[in-house]
Amino acid sequence: MTEHAVRSLGFGLGLRPQHYPAILDGTPDVDWFEILSENYMAEGGRPLAKLMAIRARYPMVMHGVSLSIGSTDPIDMDYLARLKALAARVEPAIISDHLCWTGVAGLNMHDLLPLPLTEEALAHVCARVEQVQSVLGREIALENASTYVTFANDAIPEWEFLAAIARRTGCRLLLDVNNVYVSAFNHDFRAADYIDAIPRDAVAYIHLAGHEHNQTYIIDTHDHPVVDGVWQLYAHAVRRFGAVATMIERDDKIPPLEELTAELAQARKVAAAAFKQPAQVA
Numbered sequence: 001m002t003e004h005a006v007r008s009l010g011f012g013l014g015l016r017p018q019h020y021p022a023i024l025d026g027t028p029d030v031d032w033f034e035i036l037s038e039n040y041m042a043e044g045g046r047p048l049a050k051l052m053a054i055r056a057r058y059p060m061v062m063h064g065v066s067l068s069i070g071s072t073d074p075i076d077m078d079y080l081a082r083l084k085a086l087a088a089r090v091e092p093a094i095i096s097d098h099l100c101w102t103g104v105a106g107l108n109m110h111d112l113l114p115l116p117l118t119e120e121a122l123a124h125v126c127a128r129v130e131q132v133q134s135v136l137g138r139e140i141a142l143e144n145a146s147t148y149v150t151f152a153n154d155a156i157p158e159w160e161f162l163a164a165i166a167r168r169t170g171c172r173l174l175l176d177v178n179n180v181y182v183s184a185f186n187h188d189f190r191a192a193d194y195i196d197a198i199p200r201d202a203v204a205y206i207h208l209a210g211h212e213h214n215q216t217y218i219i220d221t222h223d224h225p226v227v228d229g230v231w232q233l234y235a236h237a238v239r240r241f242g243a244v245a246t247m248i249e250r251d252d253k254i255p256p257l258e259e260l261t262a263e264l265a266q267a268r269k270v271a272a273a274a275f276k277q278p279a280q281v282a
Contacts, residue, residue, distance in 0.1 A: 008243075009031060009032045009059060009093055009205070010031030010032065010245065010246075011030070011031050011032075011245075011247065011264050011267055011268055011271075012030060012031055012034055012061070012247035012248075013030050013033060013034070013250075013257075013260055014033070014034050014035075014036070014063075014248070014249045014250060015034065015035045015036075015051070015054065015060075016250070016254055017050075018254050019254075019257045019260075020054070022256070022258075023058075024050070024053060024054065028257055028258075028261050029261050029264070029265070030058065030261060031058075032058055032059040032060060032093070032245070032247075033054065033058050033059075033060050033061075034060070034061040034062075034063050034247050034249075035051060035060055035061070035062055035063065035092075036063060036065070037062045037063060037064040037065075037083055037086060037095075038065060038066055040086055040090075041082045041083070041085075041086055048089075051090070052089070052090075055090055055091075059093055060090055060091075060093070061092050061093050061094045061095075061096065061205065061245075061247075062083075062086065062087060062090060062094070062095045062096070063096045063097070064083065064095070064096070064098075065097065065098065065102070065112070066079060066097075066102060066108075067079070067097035067098070067132065068101050068102040068103060069097060069098075069099065069100070069101070069125055069129060069132070069142065070100055070101035070113075070115040070124070070125055070128075071101040071103060071104055072104055072124075073103070073104055073105065073106065075128060075131055075132060075135075077135070080132065080135050080136065083136070084135065084136050084137075087136070087138075093245075094141050094172070094174075094204050094205060095136065095138065095141070096140060096141035096142070096143055096174045096204070096205075097140065097141075097142065097143065098112050098142065098143045099115065099125070099142045099143060099144060099145060099161075099162060099165070100112040100113055100114065100115065100145045101113050112145040114145065114148075114149065114150070114151070115161075116151040116153055116154060117150075117154040117155060117157070117158055117161045118151075118153060118154065118155050118156065119155065119156070121161075122156065122161055122164055122165065125165055126164075126165055126169050129142070129169040129171050130169050133169065133170070133171065139170060139171055139172055140171050140172070141171065141172040141173060141174040141204040142165060142171055142174060143173075143174035143175075143176050143179070143207065144158065144162055144173075144174075144175065144176055144179050144180065144183075145176075145179060146176075146178075146179040146182040146186075146211075146218075146219075147186065148186055148217065148219075150187060157189075157197070158183070158194070159194040159198060160197060162198065163197060163199055163202065166199060166202040167199070167202075172202060172203070172204035173198060173202045173203050173204060174204060174205055174206075174207060175195075175198060175203045175205075175241075175244075176207035176209070177195075177206055177207065177234045177237055178207065178208055178209040178210070178211060178220065178226070179207070180194045180195065180233065181211075181218075181229055181230050181233050182211055182218045182219075182220045185217070185218050186217050186218060191233050192233070192236055195233065195236055195237050195240055196240065198240075198241075200240060200241055200242075203241050203244050204244075205245035205246065205247065206234070206237060206241075206244055206245070206247070207247060207248075207249055208226050208230060208234060208246065208247070208248045208249070208267060209222045209226065209230075209248065209249040209250070210222060210223060210224030210225050210226055210227065210230075210250070211224060211227070211230075212224065221251075221252065222249050222250055222251035222252060223250070223251065223252035223253040224253070225263055226248065226263065226266070226267075231270050234246075234267070234270055234271075235270050235271075235274040235277075236274075238270070238271045238274035238275065239274050239277060243271075243275075246267055248260060248263055248267060
């Protein structure tokens with residue numbers, strides 16, 4: 001799919017089983033849906049049937065949590081084969097996963113673990129991105145994960161690390177604005193500096209989500225509405241990147257679909273207002 005088509009996707013939501021009936025029985029004001037790839041990798045069954053019924057009406061993006069692009073384990077070729085087969089069914093606009101590692105020595109930690117931000121790690125990740133893109137026959141998009149610890153030998157700011165991967169491999173970026181906000185608070189850097197360092201043409205789409213603020217640290221929980229500070233940072237991102245496809249994630253305490261479409265309407269409103277303003281440092 002062309003960059004123009006990706007940018008014209010508009011405003012989407014994460015597809016959740018609780019919302020299947022409301023989507024199939026109505027016409028929610030959603031432009032596209034993002035699916036969790038691992039939930040639909042079986043050959044058949046009810047989830048895949050519901051997915052394809054919804055896919056007949058809406059564009060989709062595939063988002064994974066198991067690629068483990070930063071691990072030192074070999075790339076899981078069986079996983080890639082199943083991911084490619086699902087993509088052949090769904091024909092997604094984008095396939096994305098996280099800049100992280102999820103395990104080593106065959107052990108899956110079921111968490112998005114941070115990478116050491118070093119030249120060695122950068123070269124390692126770039127080589128693996130190129131391998132994955134070669135197998136899939138298409139670009140992928142990598143998401144910045146929220147982080148809570150850093151490595152003593154970190155030598156590259158995360159935003160420069162992410163930008164370098166995009167430049168070297170041609171992959172796209174999934175910019176999670178909430179994760180930038182969370183990590184900026186946890187590690188005491190300016191969130192706007194992160195946004196401003198990302199190449200304008202590298203961002204495939206944007207995530208917005210809620211979090212849990214614990215006074216001295218923030219946890220990315222995806223179980224609350226988007227907060228004002230994240231909306232403000234999103235407006236800054238829109239001024240920098242333009243009309244990039246945007247979606248809202250909710251993974252726990254999932255409300256009725258109409259509540260999420262109302263929040264999506266807020267994203268449209270924030271973006272429309274930001275388009276009218278000149279780019280500025282937040």
